[in-house]
Amino acid sequence: MASVIEVTSRTPRDRCCRVAGLLALLLFSIVGARAEDVSPPGDQQPVATPSGQKSGAAGVRGNTASSPAAEQHRLPPDSTTKQTLALPGRTLAFTATAGSIRLFNDKGEPQADIAYTAYQLDDDAEARARPVTFLFNGGPGAASAYLQFGDAGPWRLAINGDAAISSASPDLQPNAETWLDFTDLVFIDPVGTGYSRFVATGDDVRKRFFSVDGDVNSIALTIRRWLEKSNRLLSPKYIVGESYGGIRGPKIVRNLQTEQGVGVRGLILVSPMLDFREFSGSSILQYVWSLPTMAAVARETKGSVTAADMADVERYARGDFLVDLVKGEADAEATARLADKVAALTGIDQAVSRRLAGRFDVTEFRREFDRKNGRVTGRYDASISGFDPYPDSSYFHFNDPSGEPLTAPLTSAAVDLTTRKLNWRPDGSYELLSGAVERAWDFGRGLNPAESISQLRQILALDPKLKVLVVHGLFDLATPYFGSKILLDQLPAYATRERVKLVVYPGGHMFYSRDASRQAFRAEAAALMK
Structure with a gap:
């Protein structure tokens, strides 16, 4: 949903200042500035700094004007549309929002616009009680289109068999296995993927975002900001990460628990990499x-x-x-x-x-x-x-x-859905899988390569009701299932089989390309959330 402007005025020192302020406000309304060009109080949250440094204050209060250079790169205002999806045995009416959340540093300077696509079932009576699930892919450098159009979103693109070739039609079809029946969905594209982009220049900004901790903090902050502006802080919350999302997932849940003040009910890791040290x-x-x-x-x-x-x-x-x-x-x-x-x-x-x-x-x-x-x-x-x-x-x-072979059809499908059906038209190119992001990534050095088993232990210990579902494809050589099985077997006794479950489906990294595996995975996710 689009942001709502809050306008605050500083207390005037005299009557002349009051008059000047009213005239300025009147002029502003006549010009008709866009809602997204002014951030409401508390809207500017600092992006966390690299590992070992504190992220700064909880937020930057007051309005901070963006620089002209930043405005040249601004994504368009959020677009909200009403959609209806006819599926076997049911019809889903939902609200789709394609938009972005701007992240700031602790000085109130704009850093990046993080694009997202949200789908919320139209049921006002149950809105706050319905689960909301945040999904992202890995790479690093991958947009969320793989999960959105291959598995959980309202529309799906066939990505198996004869459909898994570059010249295949990118025509999206209604997804009978969408998760929207039992949870609202928010697909997040980290900076440098999809339409997400930097609005600040400088190597220091890129180094901060293109690092293990900086990336985690930016995604966790985006989740909190979406919950705040969508009035969904009271909803049950779930996190889904694929591939390098296995590194992101436990770290993001930990960040939400301890830094953002947001509790999470469940974590689903799809074909995850959990520890680079052993592979x-x-x-x-x-x-x-x-x-x-x-x-x-x-x-x-x-x-x-x-x-x-x-x-x-x-x-x-x-x-x-x-x-x-x-x-x-x-x-x-x-x-x-x-x-x-x-x-x-x-x-x-x-x-x-x-x-x-x-x-x-x-x-x-x-x-x-x-x-x-x-x-x-x-x-x-x-x-x-x-x-x-x-x-x-x-x-x-x-x-x-x-x-x-999936690059061309998935990219075309993402662009067509965003610009035509969801009516959101950013300039610039859509990045499905950015090699530039991966090449620039700081995975950690020396004795501290990237791993998330430490955070997985911590989040399970902190919240005894948190549940984790780890799912793999049997034929995946990028992140073999047996590696996760060995690592999960090393968890302490409090990580019982009722709390941490591993399921392996026929298929590869995107096992959900197979109909039977996708259907079985949907059933597992629904059971976790219900």
Whole structure:
């Protein structure tokens, strides 16, 4: 919904000042300034500073005029429209708002405009009692279109099978599995994604937003600001984050609990990355985490497979495989033993597995799995394959056949919905997945790479009623499900199975592209919120 102006006047010192103030106010009304050009008292909230520094006061009071340079980059006023969605067995009437929230630093200077798309069911009697869910993707550098148009939003774009190609029609259709039946939805695009943008210049501003803590603080503040201006502070609140959203999610809930004064009922993490420390570099756990997914891809070629079918591989990965890995390549017998077992589980040639000592990183597996046919598997969904553009090269020269084809249809669908159906027309380009943001990101250095398990422990300990749902795709090599399973198993006893639940669906990173997986995920989310 559009912001409502509050005009406050400072106490005049004499009658002349009163007259001057009234004349100025009259002139302002005649000119007809837009509501979004003046921020109401308390509307200017500081963006938190990098890790280790305090964010400043709770808010900046009074109006602060934006600079001319900032106004050149301002997003248009919020657009609110009434929508009706005809679905099997029901019709949903709802209000859609496409707009933005401006963030300020602790000096009251504008920093960034964060774009969002909100859908609220038209039921005034239940508005405050209805849950409201905030959703964002990851990257970093990804807009929320993946979750909005692939899974939970009112309209959906098919992103599987023949529809998952660049030239596919971007025509959105009513989404029978929308979550709008049981929760209002707010999709957030962090700065640098979607239409969200900086309004301040300078490297220091970008460094602050493009960091783990600065990003978390900006999204948490956006959530609080939306709740305030939409009169939804009393509603049950839920957070959904996908992929790098696994780093964001627990940290944002912690920030909301302790910095913003906003409680959260539940956290849903979709294909999350929870800890960069154990899935990169020299850590041998990266091979443990990914082995069940690689084996599942091999079994999928012979018939449908579920997470329950992978119990034997999980036992081997936790047990003998890990033991032989720890022995190292200096132990020739252990190395040959695990290499032969990995070859048997994945279907990769035994000679290749022995040459690599049974230690396949994701890129090597993706190429070797079907190299004889000149094909490579997807990273987001390894059950999808495409042609290797350089099959004879000794180096890897391929991208992701399960991810890149989605860029064109999702981008076109997002722009068409925003500008035509929602009647919000920002200038500039829509950024679905920004490589520039990812390249500029500060993930942490030295002994402190990005992880969110610490915050997950803290938020569960702080609020005994908070529930967490972690969902994965079985064939996802970007964030393998077994990594999350191992990490969640390390949580203290207070994180019971009733409070922290892991579910693995057939599919990849965007497992919700499969109809059955999307329907099952919707049922899990509804059960959590009810």
